[in-house]
Amino acid sequence: xxxxxxxxxxVFGVYNHPEAANITYLGLYSLQHRGQESxxxxxxxxxxxxxxxxxxxxxxxxxxxxxxxxxxxxxxxHVRYSTAGESHIKNAQPFVVExxxxxxxxxxNGNIVNAQILRDELEAYGSIFQSSMDTEVIVxxxxxxxxxxxxxxxxxxxxxxxxxxSLVLLSNKKLIAVRDPNGFRPLVLGRIKxxxxxxxxxxxxxxxxxxxxxxxxxYVRDVxxxxxxxxxxxxxxxxxPFAEAKYTPCVFEFIYFARPDSRIFNANVYTVRKRLGAELxxxxxxxxxxxxxxxxxxxxxxxGYAEASGIPFEMGMVRxxxxxxxxxxxxxxxxxxxxxxxxxxxRDIVAGKRVVVVDDSIVRGTTSQKIxxxxxxxxxxxIHMRISSPPTISPCYYGIDTPNKEELIAANHxxxxxxxxITSDTLGYLSIEGVYRAVAESGASFCDACFTGxxxxxxxxxxxxxxxx
Ligand code: 5GP
Ligand code: SF4
Ligand code: MG
Numbered sequence: 001x002x003x004x005x006x007x008x009x010x011v012f013g014v015y016n017h018p019e020a021a022n023i024t025y026l027g028l029y030s031l032q033h034r035g036q037e038s039x040x041x042x043x044x045x046x047x048x049x050x051x052x053x054x055x056x057x058x059x060x061x062x063x064x065x066x067x068x069x070x071x072x073x074x075x076x077x078h079v080r081y082s083t084a085g086e087s088h089i090k091n092a093q094p095f096v097v098e099x100x101x102x103x104x105x106x107x108x109n110g111n112i113v114n115a116q117i118l119r120d121e122l123e124a125y126g127s128i129f130q131s132s133m134d135t136e137v138i139v140x141x142x143x144x145x146x147x148x149x150x151x152x153x154x155x156x157x158x159x160x161x162x163x164x165x166s167l168v169l170l171s172n173k174k175l176i177a178v179r180d181p182n183g184f185r186p187l188v189l190g191r192i193k194x195x196x197x198x199x200x201x202x203x204x205x206x207x208x209x210x211x212x213x214x215x216x217x218x219y220v221r222d223v224x225x226x227x228x229x230x231x232x233x234x235x236x237x238x239x240x241p242f243a244e245a246k247y248t249p250c251v252f253e254f255i256y257f258a259r260p261d262s263r264i265f266n267a268n269v270y271t272v273r274k275r276l277g278a279e280l281x282x283x284x285x286x287x288x289x290x291x292x293x294x295x296x297x298x299x300x301x302x303x304g305y306a307e308a309s310g311i312p313f314e315m316g317m318v319r320x321x322x323x324x325x326x327x328x329x330x331x332x333x334x335x336x337x338x339x340x341x342x343x344x345x346x347r348d349i350v351a352g353k354r355v356v357v358v359d360d361s362i363v364r365g366t367t368s369q370k371i372x373x374x375x376x377x378x379x380x381x382x383i384h385m386r387i388s389s390p391p392t393i394s395p396c397y398y399g400i401d402t403p404n405k406e407e408l409i410a411a412n413h414x415x416x417x418x419x420x421x422i423t424s425d426t427l428g429y430l431s432i433e434g435v436y437r438a439v440a441e442s443g444a445s446f447c448d449a450c451f452t453g454x455x456x457x458x459x460x461x462x463x464x465x466x467x468x469x
Contacts, residue, residue, distance in 0.1 A: 007133070008257070008401050009093070009109040010034030010207040011187070013076040013168035015175040015231045017195050017202040020044075021070035024077040027204070027211040028058045033259055034109070034207060035081035038092035042105035045072030047172045049103045053092040073196070076170045078107035081401065091131045094170070097139050101150055104142075104171045108135040109207055110164030110185045110399040113459040118160065137161065150174070151230060155241040162457055164250075164398035166223070168205055174232040177205040181245035182456055183225030184398045184447060186253060186264040190217035203231045208262035219263065225249075248456045251446040252400055254439055255389045256297055256360045267442040270300050275438035276388040276430060277304025277358060284428025285309065286356060286384045290349065292316035294359040294371060301388035302358035311356065316349040317371070339370035351379030357424075361389045363402065365409040368422040376423075385424035390432050390451040391415075397459045402450060 010031030014023045021043045028039055039061050040053030050070050054061035058079060078093035094107040112118075115134035118141065123129070127140045141157035150171055158165070164184035169176040179187045187205065190212040195202040204217045212219055223229055226242045249265045250257075260270035280301065291313050293302030306313035323342050330337070355375060362368055372383050391410030395402045405411045409418055419427040432451055439446065449455045 007111070008035050008081045008399065009107075010079045010211075011076070011107045011109050011166060011168045011205075012078075012207070012211055013074075013107075013170065013175050013177065013205040015074045015203045016198070016200055017073055017192065017204075018197050020073050020075035021067045023202075023204070023215050024075040025058065025062050025067055026214050027206055028077045028079050030211045030214045030259075031079055031207055032058055034257070035079035037081045037087055038089065039077065039079045040092050040094050040107075041067075041070055041075055041077040042094045042096055042170055043070035043072040043075040044105075044170050044172050047102070049096055049105055049170065049172065051094065051096050051105065053089065053094075055087070055089055055092070074170060074175050076105055076107050076168045076175070091133050093133070093135065094168075095131070095133075095135060095139055097143070099143055099153075100146075101148070101153070102172055104139075104150070104169060106135060106139060106167060106169045108133075108138070109166045109187075110180065111397060112137060112161050112163040112165065113397050113457050114162045117460060134163075138165075138167075151176070151228070151239075154178070155228060155239075159242065162460075166207060174230055175203065175205070176231070177223050177229040179223045179225055179227055181226035181242045182248045182447070183444075184248065184250050186249065186258065186262075187223040188212070188264070189220045189223055189229065191220050192217045203236060205229070208258055208264055210259045210262040213261070222265070246456065247444055248447040249442075249444050250396075250398060250400065251435060251439060251448050252361075252389070252396070252450060254442075255435070257400065260300055265442045265444050267439065272438055272441070273300035273360075273388070274304035274307070276435065277301035277306075278308035279304075279434035279438050280358070280386050280388050280428070280430045281305045281308040283431050283434050284386055284426075286386075286426060286428075288354040288356045288382070288384055290314050290316065290353050291356045291358060292350070292375075294357060294367070295319040295343070297361075298357075298359040298388070301360060302356075305356065305358050305386060305388075309356075314349045315346075316355065316375075317343045317345050319343055339367065339374060343371065343374070345375055345378040347378045350375055352381055353379075354382040354384070355380045356384045356386055358386045358388060360387070361392055362387055362409060362418070362422070363392055364407055365418060365422055368424070372423050382425045383423075385419075385422060385427045387427075387429045389430055389435065390448075391418075391429050392450050394450050394453045394455075396450050397455060397457070398447065398449075400450070
């Protein structure tokens, strides 16, 4: 069984760079926001793949000596995050497998919607899965083929897979990048001129362009939906082997997930977030003294709201950036302890003020509730909660870790109920029309299923086994 479906991840790959593992380390470092649970790097050298993976943050997993044990001029890497299900090293990527064709490593961002059906089928024919990750289905499908060409094995495996996948793969000769036909998750191609020390360029692939800046790579273009890019000693080759589908990238990447300095789906994330904030003001204006973001995710939208409204913007809450995974809880009861570890209001900014608080989304409602209590304790006279996305009413099937429908507050409660629960004076969510005005520059049609329930690809139910008859 897959115990876990929605994993948030970041992927990276580099070809023809004398410091491939180091470059991958830097790439993963700047993709850390896409996953903090585990990370891994696989490098390719003289026909052999070597791997290092661990639990935790990139900076804690890789030390100089670990990177030195990853020689070779090409490498791929992965960061992963999950809130539920099994958190275990066996689920850390990249996966490395050995076929008759040689070794291959794979790193995946996204979610395969028919993974359980494929897994049941593969297990019935004797495949033994090592992890509870949907990605492993791709590897096993490739193993069932006896085609002598790696690319054909890969593309015929992927033709059976439905869902979201931005993939990087590494063999001892090739770096391969693939984006699913709907292009749910971002994937970008870049180049470092003459970096190969052989008169040739280095090629890089990453989830987001922020990974290119840190290594001085130039952004070339997005990997297109349904495209397979093969990079080897002959250069770069592109094929489009899959049936065409509607381009529906994830609108939530703009709202919350991607880093503000990245350019994804043809637009800069920060600029879009500011526009989401301006649209939010258009939808839900209010008279107030100050606009506060919930840092960091709500900051650009709060700036957009402040700019559009003319209400002053203040960093009225300070975020502690050094919060680790564990801390020692006090025995004494401290009010709102959980949220205070991360956020603390500035009393002088909020006392006696009518405040607008801007966040990107409400999932369960606990964060907003705690923040509002904290701001009231700090003396705020009115609190107007503003959310730069529509109510989250449905889980994501395509690689964002939203909880089940039962836990999504907006799936089961109306606006008035949510306002009561989080104890705001007023609550306003951005309309879906407002979202589309803010992202218009991108030109894409977008998946918005978590806000509308309109799924581009359904998640098929595995057939129930009949016990009798
Ligand atoms: P809540 O407390 O309502 O469950 O969570 C809301 C907060 O979670 C917001 O501040 C938002 O920035 C953040 N958030 C929204 N979506 C996600 C997600 O997919 N992953 C993580 N880690 N945080 C999220
Ligand atoms: Fe993105 Fe929401 Fe679609 Fe998931 S359901 S891909 S989070 S827009
Ligand atoms: Mg947040």
